[in-house]
Amino acid sequence: MKKNNYLTDTERLFAEERHALIYKFLNTNGLPEDEFYDVVAFGYLRAVRRYHREKKLQKYSFNTIAWQAMRTETGNKRKADRIRDALIAYSLNDITEDGRELGEFVQSVKDGFRELEEQESLQELLAELMPALTDKQRGHIVATLEGYKAREVMQQQHESIQEYHQNNRAIKKTARQVLPASFRGGGV
Secondary structure (H helix, E strand, C coil), X not given: CCCCCCCXXXXXXXXXXXXXXXXXXXXXXXXXXXXXHHHHHHHHHHHHHXXXXXXXXXXXXXXXXXXXXXXXXXXXXXXXXXXXXXHHHHCCCCECCCCCEHHHHHHHHHHHHCCCCCHHHHHHHHHHHHHHCXXXXXXXXXXXXXXXXXXXXXXXXXXXXXXXXXXXXHHHHHHHHHCCHHHCCCCC
């Protein structure tokens, strides 16, 4: 039996009437609209559909159901971003100061990479991305993949919180500019 993922007219009207909940979620969680709106909207629409089709959910507030669905989608996006960043670091052939390849730091996520069908094209993309990053930005990726917390990375790199976040934003911005949308999860 095929599952209907489209909204009925009733569900569509319900979603339109409560659409401001998406913006409330984004604002409450400090999420930039340009990066997270689509992600959160998919969770919201899934919640609308489930709320109307699964009667057991109607004993709860719709806002509760929607909030959880949007939180799940946000978490999924962040996980995908971490995997993408790990893939970037994994594909590096650079050697660290202690003589190890950068790729050695991501053994725990290595199995997930086997599912990627176009490894060669990814390596070409990474060859374009890595020269655009500074040594400090590469250091952030490596330290994070080694399991260091933000505070430890800041200590290693001898930088302030502001500098740390500025470098992380620069890494993401560079990846958005260099990597095509298909490798960034769509319209990021």
